[in-house]
Amino acid sequence: MKRNTLSTQNQWWRNAVIYQIYPRSFADASGDGYGDLPGVMDRLPYLKDLGVDALWLSPFYLSPMADGGYDVADYTVVDPLFGETADAYSLISEAHDKGLKVFIDLVPNHTSDEHEWFRAAVASAPGSPERAMYMFRDGRGTDGELPPNNWSSVFGGPGWTRLHRPDGTPEQWYLHLFDIKQPDLDWTNERVRVAFDDVLRHWLEAGVDGFRVDVAHGLVKEKGLPDQEEVTELLGTNMGPMWDQDGVHEIYRRWHRILGEYDGERALTAEAWVPDLDRLARYVRPDEMQQAFNFDFLTAPWDAATYRRVITDSMAANDAVGAPTTWVLSNHDVMRHASRLGRIDTSDRNGAGPGEPQPDNALGLRRARAASLMMLALPGSAYLYQGEELGLPEHTTLPHEYRQDPVWERSNHEQVGRDGCRIPMPWSADAPGLGFSPTGETWLPQPESYRGLAADQQVGVPGSTWSLYRDALSARKSMALGDGALEWVGGFGDDVVAFTNGEVTVLTNVSGSPVSLPDGEVLLASTAVDRELPRDATIWMKRS
Incomplete structure (x- = not known):
């Protein structure tokens, strides 16, 4: 399986459409109410029929599930909730047999507090090699009673927790930028780096085609750990001393070399909430990662001028480093775009709960179909989140007693968190639990x-959202739109996003009056059209 050269041919990830699976909510084969890997295997034909190129699995590792599996207790073992460890290998093999690539989640910023590394650190003395793998620090104040700095958790509350000895004596503090059960690793420590080299090689040997890297912009903290000037939002889009430090790039160059040891074009995808597009492009330089999610596109309001700006600037920044742009509209951390685009503030990605202003889901679905059809016509790669091909809305009336996202508790119930976008998939209308x-x-x-x-x-x-996605993916592939080139087209007004990609003209009427259609063959439309394109709609046309 290993090779010795860094081939640049057959870089499938440059134009791939990758389908994100949140395993707990995709399909349950065991009957316990939790999705699992055998359930994913059962639904591989569905993904093949839809026409995606690859799937990305959110964490299925051994975990106490304090944060939906993003608190990892063992990176090489499947949690019994999701099946057996052998199921992961079988899934990779079966997906490959169907021509589907497989990405898995890598969670390197932190582990679970139940990981053997952290347990050893807690059992060891300050200054020990075991403690050096994590961000342990002495407290400030006369007796160390104050945390080392003012950093907060992006889930709410303080970012530091103090350890106590068995007799109750307080000692050092440890950093957790997320939940208290997710201690941050210290990536300046070579033992940490070597340990993750082994994790990467373990799954590369198992045949995975790539890794989506969680919190890719957070592994390295500013030297000296200075106080932050702003309170960090969920997902860390406010920059500060814990985000987007230059030291992360050395790590990803190291990982790039490891991936290059293996046959096939393996890839790394950055989850990096970095608002500066030029700095985001640094993650996908030729010797680092292959993809970085375009969150500026995801969070863009329903506004034609903003879309034109984000698309132009994103492609320019990525072209400068020879990388494709990676488009995305929904994932497991944000409100589904079929509901987000039905809000008054269409850029608000946070969840909503009962008693809060509710989105117009009919309007949201209309806009979501239009946005997705626009996205799938853009050059580069694209990610879909499970259920968006069905037009699923956010569950914005989920009763609070069901909430499991740590954001709900750590924010003192001020933020409902992300459970609303993680609802189990509906497979069959007449079956219990919708199949x-x-x-x-x-x-x-x-x-x-x-x-x-x-x-x-x-x-x-015909006409269903699933069929729209299937037809768009088929046309995208047959016309090589992912490998194409975008050219803006004028003459349709300020409220229309209009461009060509190869032989296809794409028009998205975001908010204007109906637009007269140019001559040409209608290939796809997000809604019924005659001679005009209504607002909140997208059309693909083949130039005559």
Whole structure:
């Protein structure tokens, strides 16, 4: 499986459409109400029929599940909630047999506090090699009673917790930029780097095609750990001494070399909430990662001028380093775009709960279909989040007693968190649990609106959102749009995003009056069209 050269040919990830699976909520084969890897295997034909090129699995590792599996207790073992460790190998093999690549999540910023590394650190003395793997520091104040700095957790509350000896004596503090059960690793420590070299090689040997790197902009902290000037938002989009430090790039160059030891074009994708597009492009320089999510596109408001600016600036920044742009509209951390685009503030990615202003999901779905069709016509790669091909909305009326996201508790119930975008998939309208589980059990309740959107109500049905996605993916591939070149087109007004990619003209009427269509063959449209394109709609046309 290993090779000795860094081939630049057959870089499939440059134009791939990758489907994100949140395993807990995708498909349950065991009947316990939690999605699992055998359930994913059962649904591989569905993904193949949809027409995606690859799948990305959110964490399935051994974990106490304090943060949905992003608190990892062992990076090489499958948690029993998701099946057996052998199931991961079988899934990789079966996906490859169907021509699908496989990405898995890598969570390197922190571990679980139940990981053997952290347990050894807690059991060891300050200054020990075991402690040096994590961000342990003495406190400030007369007796160290104050945290080392003022950093907060992006989930809410303080970013430091103090250890106590078995007799109750307080001692050092440890950093956790997320939940208290997610201690941050110290990436200046070579033992940490070597340990993750081994994790990478373990899964590369198992055949994975790449890794989505969680919190890729957070591994290295500013030297001296100075106080932060601003309170950090969820996902860390406010820059500060814990984000986007230059030292992260040395790590990714090291990983790039490791991936280059293996056959096939393996890839790294950065989850980096970096608002400066030129700095984001640094993550995808030729000797670092291959992809970085374009979160500026995800968070863009429903506004034509903003889309034109974000698309232009993103492609220019990535072209400067020879990288593709990686488009995305939804994921497991943000409100589904079928609901987000139905809000008054269409750039607000945070979840909503009962009693809060509710999105107009009918308007949101109309805009979501238009936005997705626009995205899939852009050159580069694209990521889809499970269920968006069904037009699933956010569950914005989820009763609070079901919430499991640590954001809910750590924010003192001021933020509902991300459970609303992680609701179990609806597969069959008439089955208990909408076909998610053979027993009808679901770890989170599904809203009634999911019944009419279930997969069996849409697959193969003309005009359905599933069929729109399937047809768009097929056309995108047959016309090589992912490898194409974008040229802006004028003459349709300020409220229309208009461009060509190869032989296709794409028009998205964001907010203007109906637009007269140019001559040409209609290939795809997000809604019914005649001679005009209505607002909140996208059309693909083949130039005559």
